[in-house]
Amino acid sequence: MPSIVAYESSSIDWCEENFKYSPVIAEYYNTVSNVVFFLLSPLMVYLSRSFASNSSWHIHLLWFCMTVVGGFSAYFHMTLSFLGQMLDELSILWILSVACILWFPKDSMPLSFRGNRWSFGWFVMALSTCCTVLAFLKPNLNAYALNSIGIYILYVMYTSLRWCKTPIIHRLAWQTVLWWFLAVGCWLSDRMHCSFWSDLGFAYLHSMWHVFIAMASCHCIILFAYLNVLQEVPEKRPLLKYWPRNNWQIGIPYVLLNSRSISAKIF
Numbered sequence: 001m002p003s004i005v006a007y008e009s010s011s012i013d014w015c016e017e018n019f020k021y022s023p024v025i026a027e028y029y030n031t032v033s034n035v036v037f038f039l040l041s042p043l044m045v046y047l048s049r050s051f052a053s054n055s056s057w058h059i060h061l062l063w064f065c066m067t068v069v070g071g072f073s074a075y076f077h078m079t080l081s082f083l084g085q086m087l088d089e090l091s092i093l094w095i096l097s098v099a100c101i102l103w104f105p106k107d108s109m110p111l112s113f114r115g116n117r118w119s120f121g122w123f124v125m126a127l128s129t130c131c132t133v134l135a136f137l138k139p140n141l142n143a144y145a146l147n148s149i150g151i152y153i154l155y156v157m158y159t160s161l162r163w164c165k166t167p168i169i170h171r172l173a174w175q176t177v178l179w180w181f182l183a184v185g186c187w188l189s190d191r192m193h194c195s196f197w198s199d200l201g202f203a204y205l206h207s208m209w210h211v212f213i214a215m216a217s218c219h220c221i222i223l224f225a226y227l228n229v230l231q232e233v234p235e236k237r238p239l240l241k242y243w244p245r246n247n248w249q250i251g252i253p254y255v256l257l258n259s260r261s262i263s264a265k266i267f
């Protein structure tokens with residue numbers, strides 16, 4: 001039985017040909033494309049200064065987790081080891097948990113929590129701990145389970161937007177969904193149509209998934225951060241902006257908060 005750190009000890013292998021460009025990097029483009037996480041995280045830390053100082057510094061936790069996801073994903077594609085696979089998938093599970101604990105909309109929480117974020121947070125922690133253990137039982141199913149959480153987030157987004165009438169937020173939601181669709185399309189096609197893409201000489205859809213899912217995640221985090229402030233501290237009057245040019249209404253979204261209102265914190 002190979003060691004869990006051995007090259008190609010994972011049962012998952014993506015479409016890109018292994019060791020084509022380097023003897024030490026199994027999937028070269030799938031590894032290098034994770035640079036998107038390392039570029040977006042510091043940019044989001046910079047753009048989230050207003051949110052962090054006027055509402056909650058916890059937003060920076062998510063940008064830190066995003067760097068960790070990128071690092072583990074690069075390690076996985078570099079080695080295709082079982083350890084790499086588990087670190088990659090479990091770091092995604094835990095960033096989703098942290099995001100839910102911080103900003104899951106109170107009115108979408110199960111009724112038994114009565115909108116109490118602390119008890120909901122403990123529930124999410126317990127559930128994620130169980131899922132961490134279960135992840136070792138059928139590792140081939142983990143990625144599908146994680147993508148199903150993406151579908152659930154889409155549903156929560158839809159229900160949360162029913163009470164928000166701000167057109168620019170609906171636009172942000174559509175942009176999030178578009179990035180996510182592109183991402184999932186690439187992820188599925190890489191898995192299901194590998195011989196087609198290899199025959200075309202373009203076995204790099206999984207690299208494109210990394211870029212699209214990183215963009216979808218930034219949009220999604222900002223959308224729920226905005227909705228959280230609007231619902232829980234509306235006097236902060238959140239404003240949605242885009243980098244690099246706000247008047248394009250496209251690019252990297254971020255939230256600006258009114259610093260002159262009562263300094264109520266999310267927690």
Ligand SMILES: CCCCCCCC/C=C\CCCCCCCC(=O)N[C@@H](CO)[C@H](O)/C=C/CCCCCCCCCCCCC
Nearest residue numbers: 073099100103104143146147150154177180217220221224
């Ligand atoms: C209140 C809810 C807030 C939700 C915030 C969402 C925050 C998501 C943050 C980061 C997720 C990054 C995922 C990147 C994965 C890259 C690594 C990778 O490629 N892994 C693959 C193996 O190499 C693995 O097979 C991938 C498995 C599937 C992961 C599914 C992640 C779902 C993320 C959902 C993102 C938002 C969706 C928006 C929905 C409209």
Ligand SMILES: [Ca+2]
Nearest residue numbers: 013014015016
């Ligand atoms: Ca491969």
Ligand SMILES: [Zn+2]
Nearest residue numbers: 030073206210
């Ligand atoms: Zn990947």
